Amino acid sequence: MPIRIRPTALLLSAVLTVGGLTGCSAVAELLADCEGSEGRVRELESLAILDSRPEGATSPSRYEDVEAGCWADSGDVNVYAQRTYAFPGTQAEVLRHYRTAAERDGWKASSTPVPPSAPGATKGLCFTRTEDGKTALLSVYFLSAEDFSFDDYTPGPEFASGAGYRVDITSDVPGTFTTCEDTYRVSLPRTPSEDAFRLMASDD
Incomplete structure (x- = not known):
């Protein structure tokens, strides 16, 4: 599984200056941090909740597939898998669907909501699940124009x-x-810094 690097402009600037490292050596260190994470990435991207959606939700162009990979930031190494959906209904319908679907799939709901990505926007949901001694965090949140701009995408x-x-x-x-x-x-x-340095797992 090849690794594709997708730094944000903000992080790329930091990589070129941090700790006296050259850009290439900093990239190499972050790549090394994610070595061996491919199996865990596959575990996450195979989880059924990613394909669960309320009736009418669609995967728009560019977001047809699960996006999954590894990112490293300040010594922490995390793996992730995510899907983006468009939905013609209401935000309340989305939240209602995932409260039911996630808990049915073994995810434990939290009373702490996901902060909205824009002022005045609806808060999302957060769940956790532990399987084979490994814990994962599931977030469902609504997308703002700023979120799309990080993807260089016009909705x-x-x-x-x-x-x-x-x-x-x-x-x-x-x-x-x-x-x-x-x-x-x-x-x-x-x-953008929270998406710090994504090392994308890709089959291309």
């Missing part, structure tokens, strides 16, 4: 309802991931 009319959302599963490589409460204790919006 089409299928996102006009405002209920476009992402289902995201994350785990650290040892499988001792933090809880929803620790992750979302401070309700801050996501920024």
Whole structure:
């Protein structure tokens, strides 16, 4: 499984200057951090909850498949798998679907919501699940124009309802991931640095 590197502009700038390292040596160190994570990535991308969706939800162009890989930041190594959906209905319908589907699939709901990505937006859901001694965190959150800009993507009319959302599963490589409460204790919006340095697992 080849590894494709997708740094954000913000992180790329940091890579070129951090700790006196050259850009190439910094990239090499981060690649080394993710070595051996392919099996755990496959475990996450095979989880059924990623394919569960409310009736009418679609995978728009560019987001047809599961996006999965590994990213390293400040010594922490995490693997992830996510899917993006457009939905013509309401945000409340999305939340209702995943409360039921996730709990039926063995995910434990948290009372701590996922912070909204834009002021005034609806908060998302957070769940955890431990299997074979490894814990993963499942987040469901609604997408803002800023989220799409990080992907360098202009949303089409299928996102006009405002209920476009992402289902995201994350785990650290040892499988001792933090809880929803620790992750979302401070309700801050996501920024490009949180997607810091993604080492994308791809079959191309």
